[in-house]
Amino acid sequence: MYKYLLVLAPLALIGYFLVGKDEQKKIEVKPKASVIDNQQLRHYLSSQLLDPKTPFKQTISHNSNSYKVNYSTDPKLESFVRKRLRYYRPDKAAVVVMDNNNGNLLVSIGFTRQGKVFDYLLPFTGTHPAASVFKIVTSADLINNEDFDIHDKFKYRGRGTTLYKYQLKNKKTRWQRTTSFDRAFAYSNNVIFGKAAINNTTPEELEDMAKRLGFNDSLMKEIDLAKSTFEIPQTDYAMAEIASGFNKRTQISPVHCAVLSSVVANGGVLQYPRLATNLVDEQNQTVWENEVRKEQVIGLETAKELAELMQGTIKRGTARRTFRRYMSRRISNKLEIGGKTGSITGGFPFGKRDWFTSYAKPKKNLDDKGISVCIMIINYEKWYVKSTKLAQEIISKYYRGIK
Template sequence: MRNNFPHPTKWRKYQANLQRSARRKQFQKKLLMLFAISGAGLALVILVYYTGIRLSNASDRAAQKLQQSENKVDASPQKLSRRDLTFFLNDAAIDVSLMTDQFVHRKNGVGYTIKTTINTKLQKYILRLLKRSRTRQSAVVVLNPYDGRVFAMVDHDADGNSENLILKADYPAASLFKIVSAAAALERAGFSPDKTLFFKGKKHTLYKYQLKPPKGRYIRKTTLRKAFASSNNAVFGKLGIHNLGQRVLAEYAAKFRFNTPISFDFPLAVSTIEVPADDFGLAEISSGFNKKTLISPLHATLLSAVAVNKGVMPAPWLVDTIEDSSGKFFYTASHKTLNASISNKTAGHLKILMQDAVRYGTSRRAFGRLRRKKVFNKFKLGAKTGTINDETDQFKYDWLTAYALDPDGIKGICVGVLGIHGKILGVRSTELARSIINYYFSL
């Protein structure tokens, strides 16, 4: 048979060419597969990217709709509770001194008409009075002692600052705390207003020698009602040590809402007290002769309300109703009490003590002018004053909490006044209260 293969040298070249061709085709095949896989991956990446964008846009639209829905809910709140009211009003930035019987508060684009218990004429009168008082700072609260309605709530700062002083508990209570101590003595120590008591030294000082049991010469005799009317520190200091003690003083401070929140439409600071165990510390607390027992002007006014309201402290309030532009009501006030601080009998005795302070005590001069007016002849007027310097002795805190009740017992108010004086002594709190009571009952 004839051999048809080419020359051996050519044969080797031929085989090499075949191998190169096979490798080239295999490489091209792998390259095409790689391109195919890469293309699919790229397409997948692009697909995921654009799908993510679409999902993100959908999520944004959903979130926007949800936010709009939430805004609609906020814009049209459900029935508000007393607790919700504080949050609702929180962003209103309201200057309490400029409040009227009705105002509009805008929230989330919706206007709400808020009707209050404020007596607009009385509010404006008190603001004018305080601006002319020559005090560095001053604050006044007028309220109904039976249901806690606030008729006026005004403060003034000589430097033009607006701080809502009425809601702050930054001020030493001074002798206002004698109301608490007297109530404890009447109720827990078995005292009567005519209880005979003894003391040494001056009425308005508090030294350790005055707190010892009465012995020897120069012993002075008085009664509980006279000691209260004249704000006798020596007598009330001894009560804290010998008749009440740490536990009873702390108990009655709590009954009168010290160290305890007081529910109100606006955030109200808690009045604070620390009752020590040592004798002189007890004397300082019981007499109010200290700068550590702190109270707010609103709380100070409520101390008088306890005496008037048969021993029960009313919960203060001033927002009556809230409605939107369509007339839908979201809030309607309801009358509440905080707690029964003392018994009805004790409250009656406390009223006697406060009336004596007006007749012949620390409020005699200012309220005497009021009592001489024919219209006030049969009115029941009672008060308690308090005076103390600040920590630096640069400023004087001048307090009054008082009540005025008409003869029929139908119309009555409690008034709380704080005046802070600098080098120049401005109009005293007793004078301011007298003018306010006179104006209110002339309306």
């Protein structure tokens, strides 16, 4: 055996020196790129959000290596949003614009009137009562019930914006009024939603729908997005409170709020939001990629009926005044726009929240699912701008010149 080794060893050395430089390059083993995992990226980007004065950096360092971060943001649209926030100067505001086709967050920015400060944390925080925005979840659950029709009639007493126990009783009086469920959605009638939930669904079914639509779940890989919270109601009155959004326990983040509208625009498909699309090393090699994630969470027919409800908010409901001038025949023939308003006092930071979540997509191009816009404005003593107004301006800017 040693004789064979003595013969082969010199031959191997001769073969090495006979190989050309080009061939030597082919057999060289290049070191693998240092891959950054989701946990490391999430820790980095989340730490950047905590500094309101520092925008997302274009490069990060890890293990003595430098990486370029590519974000999903739209600089031109973000610049427009910044200008409008500087103009209106609300006490606090969070603006999220999401591309429904891939989950890209085109804009995710917060603003504080005191000091005219922009920050990147507020849109990702989940300490905000969902208010009537949660009616989207309740409607999706009720529509799943085969015996339920969005045009069903309901009787109620008192103001629709309140929710007292006596209003949930089916007592005949001369002050009773009748309205349909779709109209109750458009005008955000708490009493109708409370009655509809008590009579047509269960706490467990409502919880299941909330989970399907992203509550109590982590929606992002690269950002430590606060989970939106849902608690199972224990009594009929608690069920009415939760279903109508007339409570402070159900909380949501502005990013998740935009996702709710995106599900409707996508025909029941939840596009998971993403802010960082990929990381590239110094050799221009991709070391991490945030793939487009999506999941069918509700049926197509359910999504279509939700879209009809949300369009009612724009055409005749709580957002009609803002969109009346914008929704001319020329625009209404080209864009499908739906939305849901909400308002409640509470949360952290404390204040009166003015919510509006909406979607807008072209009618002629069915493959384009458009954008979703969520505006959350927190007012202290004075109103400076309505959330519906700011959303309408953003939609108008994005689709300016649409044919």
